[in-house]
Amino acid sequence: MLLIDIDACIGCGLCEENCAFDAIHVVNGIAEVNENCTLCGGCVDYCEAGALKIEGKEECGEKDGLAAWSGIWVYAEYRHGRIAPVTYELLGAGRKLADQKKVPLSAVLLTDKAGGMPAQLISYGADQVYVVEDHALAQFTDEAYGNALEDLARQYKPEVILAGATAIGRSFIPRVATSLKTGLTADCTQLDIQQEDGALLQTRPAFGGNIMATIACPNTRPQMATVRPLVMKANAPDPARKGDVIHYTISPDRLASRVKVRNFVALEGDQVNLNEADIVVSGGRGLESEKGFQMIAELAHLLDGAVAASRAAVDSGWIPYPHQVGQTGKTVSPKVYIACGISGAIQHLVGMQSSDTIIAINRDPHAPIFNVATYGVVGDVFEIVPKLIDKIKQVRSS
Amino acid sequence: MKIIVCVKQVPDAKDVRLDPKTNTLSREGVQSIINPYDRHALEEAVRLKEKVGGTVTVLTMGPPQAAEILRESVSCGADEAVLVSDRAFAGADTLATTYTLSQAIKKIGGADLILCGKQAIDGDTAQVGPGLAVRMDIPYVTCVRRIVEANDKAFVVERLMDDGYDEVEVTLPALFTVVKEINEPRLPSLKGKMRAKKLAITTLSAGDLDADTAQLGLKGSPTWVVKVFAPQLKGERTMIEGTVQEQVDQLAEKLMEWC
Ligand SMILES: Cc1cc2nc3c(=O)[nH]c(=O)nc-3n(C[C@H](O)[C@H](O)[C@H](O)COP(=O)(O)OP(=O)(O)OC[C@H]3O[C@@H](n4cnc5c(N)ncnc54)[C@H](O)[C@@H]3O)c2cc1C
Ligand SMILES: Nc1ncnc2c1ncn2[C@@H]1O[C@H](COP(=O)(O)O)[C@@H](O)[C@H]1O
Numbered sequence: 328m329l330l331i332d333i334d335a336c337i338g339c340g341l342c343e344e345n346c347a348f349d350a351i352h353v354v355n356g357i358a359e360v361n362e363n364c365t366l367c368g369g370c371v372d373y374c375e376a377g378a379l380k381i382e383g384k385e386e387c388g389e390k391d392g393l394a395a396w397s398g399i400w401v402y403a404e405y406r407h408g409r410i411a412p413v414t415y416e417l418l419g420a421g422r423k424l425a426d427q428k429k430v431p432l433s434a435v436l437l438t439d440k441a442g443g444m445p446a447q448l449i450s451y452g453a454d455q456v457y458v459v460e461d462h463a464l465a466q467f468t469d470e471a472y473g474n475a476l477e478d479l480a481r482q483y484k485p486e487v488i489l490a491g492a493t494a495i496g497r498s499f500i501p502r503v504a505t506s507l508k509t510g511l512t513a514d515c516t517q518l519d520i521q522q523e524d525g526a527l528l529q530t531r532p533a534f535g536g537n538i539m540a541t542i543a544c545p546n547t548r549p550q551m552a553t554v555r556p557l558v559m560k561a562n563a564p565d566p567a568r569k570g571d572v573i574h575y576t577i578s579p580d581r582l583a584s585r586v587k588v589r590n591f592v593a594l595e596g597d598q599v600n601l602n603e604a605d606i607v608v609s610g611g612r613g614l615e616s617e618k619g620f621q622m623i624a625e626l627a628h629l630l631d632g633a634v635a636a637s638r639a640a641v642d643s644g645w646i647p648y649p650h651q652v653g654q655t656g657k658t659v660s661p662k663v664y665i666a667c668g669i670s671g672a673i674q675h676l677v678g679m680q681s682s683d684t685i686i687a688i689n690r691d692p693h694a695p696i697f698n699v700a701t702y703g704v705v706g707d708v709f710e711i712v713p714k715l716i717d718k719i720k721q722v723r724s725s
Numbered sequence: 726m727k728i729i730v731c732v733k734q735v736p737d738a739k740d741v742r743l744d745p746k747t748n749t750l751s752r753e754g755v756q757s758i759i760n761p762y763d764r765h766a767l768e769e770a771v772r773l774k775e776k777v778g779g780t781v782t783v784l785t786m787g788p789p790q791a792a793e794i795l796r797e798s799v800s801c802g803a804d805e806a807v808l809v810s811d812r813a814f815a816g817a818d819t820l821a822t823t824y825t826l827s828q829a830i831k832k833i834g835g836a837d838l839i840l841c842g843k844q845a846i847d848g849d850t851a852q853v854g855p856g857l858a859v860r861m862d863i864p865y866v867t868c869v870r871r872i873v874e875a876n877d878k879a880f881v882v883e884r885l886m887d888d889g890y891d892e893v894e895v896t897l898p899a900l901f902t903v904v905k906e907i908n909e910p911r912l913p914s915l916k917g918k919m920r921a922k923k924l925a926i927t928t929l930s931a932g933d934l935d936a937d938t939a940q941l942g943l944k945g946s947p948t949w950v951v952k953v954f955a956p957q958l959k960g961e962r963t964m965i966e967g968t969v970q971e972q973v974d975q976l977a978e979k980l981m982e983w984c
Contacts, residue, residue, distance in 0.1 A: 328812070328815065328943075347736075347953070348736070349755065362788040362789060362790075362812065362815070363788055364815055364816075365815060365816055366815050366816030366942075366943050367816075367950045367953065368949075368950055369950075369953045372952060372953075381816075381943075406886075406888070407888070411887075466891075467886075467891075469855065469864075469865060469866075469867075470864065493887050494867075494868060494885065494886045494887045495886070495887075497851050497867070498855060498867040498868070499855070501819070501851070501852040501854075501855035501856050501859075502855050502856075502858075502859050504820070504852070504856070505820060505823060505852075505855070505856040505859040505860065506859055508820065508947070509820075509947050510818065510820065510946075510947030510948035511819065511820075511850075511852060511948070512948060513848075513849065513850040513851060513852060514849060514850070528951060532849075532956070533847065533848055533849070533953075534736070534846075534847060536956065537956075538953055538954070538955065538956075539953070539954050539955070539956050540950055540952070540953050540954075541950070541951040541952045541953075541954075542948050542949065542950055542951060543948070543949050543951050544947050544948050544949070545947075545949055546947060547947040584864070585863075585864035585895060585896060585899075586864050586865075586866055586893050586894070586895045586899075587893060587894045587895070588891050588892070588893050589881070589891075589892045589893060589894055590891070590892040591886075591889060591890070591891050591892075592883075592889050592890050592891075592892070593888060593889040594888060594889045606983070630980065662983060663980070663983050673956055676956070677956070684983070686976070686979075687962075697962055697964075698962075699962075700962040701961075701962060701963070702962065702963050702964075702965055702976070702979065703962045703963070703964045703965065704964075704965045704972050704976060705964065706969060706972060710969050711969060711972065711973060711976075714969060714970065714973040715973050715976055715977055715980075718973050718974065718977040719977055719980065719981070722977060722981060
């Protein structure tokens with residue numbers, strides 16, 4: 328619980344101001360906590376009088392035996408014959424963590440047919456690849472995949488397991504964490520090692536991206552996190568890298584699933600390859616209508632790029648949902664992201680701020696999009712974009 | 726069919742923000758709402774009830790005022806409401822939450838089908854559904870976008886994947902988490918509102934759950950919030966100035982470099 332030292336409390340109200348949950352109030356000059364309190368500890372950090380303390384945290388979990396868990400694991404997501412790109416990003420991030428901790432980096436591949444994939448995983452930075460190859464893994468099911476990863480983790484005891492925050496990762500990784508009775512942080516955007524004790528610090532957006540939270544898992548192992556695709560950087564593959572491939576057999580009853588996949592239907596129509604485009608031209612409410620999107624589509628076409636949008640534009644019906652970038656849409660990381668008439672709400676920014684270059688066109692000089700922009704243009708999109716199209720055509724033809 | 730819908734009261738995410746200059750939270754007009762995804766879970770439960778018969782119980786773990794969202798759920802078609810509330814639950818992360826919810830579900834006699842939202846918008850973790858299913862030892866399907874077939878033994882549903890959707894078959898009892906496209910939730914009916922007003926909410930405290938107290942609340946939570954802060958923005962921008970034509974010329978020049 329949250330302990331308030333009433334002698335130390337000066338009733339300054341900093342805790343009240345900073346509480347995200349409306350859980351602490353100064354009453355008659357002294358802080359008082361109510362049942363909204365989630366024990367997040369936010370107020371403790373803000374209290375300058377040292378009057379607040381969270382009690383009970385030390386008691387949780389089993390501290391014994393933590394040292395038996397060592398090494399960084401990356402779950403290599405496999406589906407329909409291919410490894411998901413986020414796997415390589417995680418191997419890039421995992422490589423750094425492993426080097427920092429001086430432990431091996433391993434990939435875990437669950438598949439019906441491993442083929443050249445283990446070698447591929449090694450070329451991207453894995454020291455070892457654990458492979459479970461079984462017919463039962465041809466289709467993704469939470470039970471078979473979850474049990475396989477759980478059994479491997481119990482056997483080899485990694486200190487960290489990372490997986491992509493994809494449909495698959497977000498579905499079966501919670502199963503593994505619950506079975507292992509350990510902590511899991513979803514949708515991380517940053518991973519660090521804490522200097523003092525080597526713990527994994529997992530940072531993620533919360534409250535729809537309005538707040539960032541750093542989470543640790545001090546007393547249980549493994550420390551588990553799912554990581555947002557396109558946030559971490561993959562290393563360039565090195566075909567000469569050497570590593571070990573360890574085949575592991577899971578008993579058939581552990582690979583049985585009470586959910587059976589009957590059929591797969593690929594994403595219909597509107598194939599939007601936002602993730603692969605080098606140039607993304609994106610539009611927001613400032614484009615005013617479908618016509619505005621025709622305008623930026625022309626620019627995108629000219630630059631061989633793809634068209635994206637803010638949620639406001641999608642909600643207005645000017646462009647379909649698969650184009651949406653942001654917290655509740657896609658994350659993109661192109662070479663150039665051109666934001667036209669987008670204000671730059673944090674929920675949009677989390678989906679595009681790792682782009683190499685960001686160009687923002689907005690008539691409001693104070694629009695927050697300019698805070699993340701590499702180049703900013705204050706002006707009217709309806710003047711600038713058509714002129715820009717003309718100019719590019721002109722340069723190209725001369 | 727006995728259906729339990731897990732609902733959570735959350736602050737309306739769009740209202741919560743940390744002022745990056747003062748690093749303080751602006752709480753202005755922060756409203757508590759029923760987690761938007763859970764509305765869709767509730768709607769699907771009510772539709773199933775209407776189709777195959779049965780009861781719909783809404784269940785929440787939260788502070789006493791979470792009773793508000795239970796009443797709202799009843800006004801939208803739920804039959805029963807259970808509030809699991811105790812100081813001992815405070816500080817629960819998803820692992821402690823799933824333990825508490827599973828104990829509560831066992832207490833109220835289990836269910837044939839448990840429905841959750843895909844995720845709660847305060848944390849966006851999407852872990853409680855799968856974790857709860859593991860605790861109950863029942864199969865689960867996440868991100869269900871359509872129920873194709875339903876009877877009291879088995880379901881066929883579509884689950885949303887990154888590259889399309891899978892059609893899967895599952896036997897009951899089972900748990901699903903649902904995405905918003907599954908349905909369009911109805912508004913409270915007048916009759917529902919009347920019922921909600923009168924309904925006695927079942928309240929369960931830690932003592933009622935036959936629970937291992939070491940697995941509740943903060944004590945039962947392996948994850949620990951180290952700090953909370955405002956998102957950092959990079960911001961080393963160059964503004965492109967001049968007349969519109971000058972701006973366009975500079976922009977085009979830059980673009981031609983990259984493209
Ligand atoms: C939980 C949650 C999740 C969300 N997820 C997402 C998400 O995934 N993606 C997303 O984008 N949003 C998301 N949002 C919404 C987000 O908060 C913003 O509301 C949204 O991004 C705003 O879109 P916008 O910038 O297009 O519109 P606005 O904020 O209305 O901005 C329009 C901008 O256009 C400029 N403008 C207008 N006319 C012109 C003109 N003629 N020339 C130049 N500039 C012009 C204006 O100055 C203004 O800055 C989410 C919100 C919540 C609460
Ligand atoms: N405290 C709670 N009480 C009841 N249901 C919950 C609670 N927390 C989460 N849930 C359910 O679990 C889903 C996913 O939540 P989360 O894992 O927090 O993103 C929600 O949509 C709810 O259906």
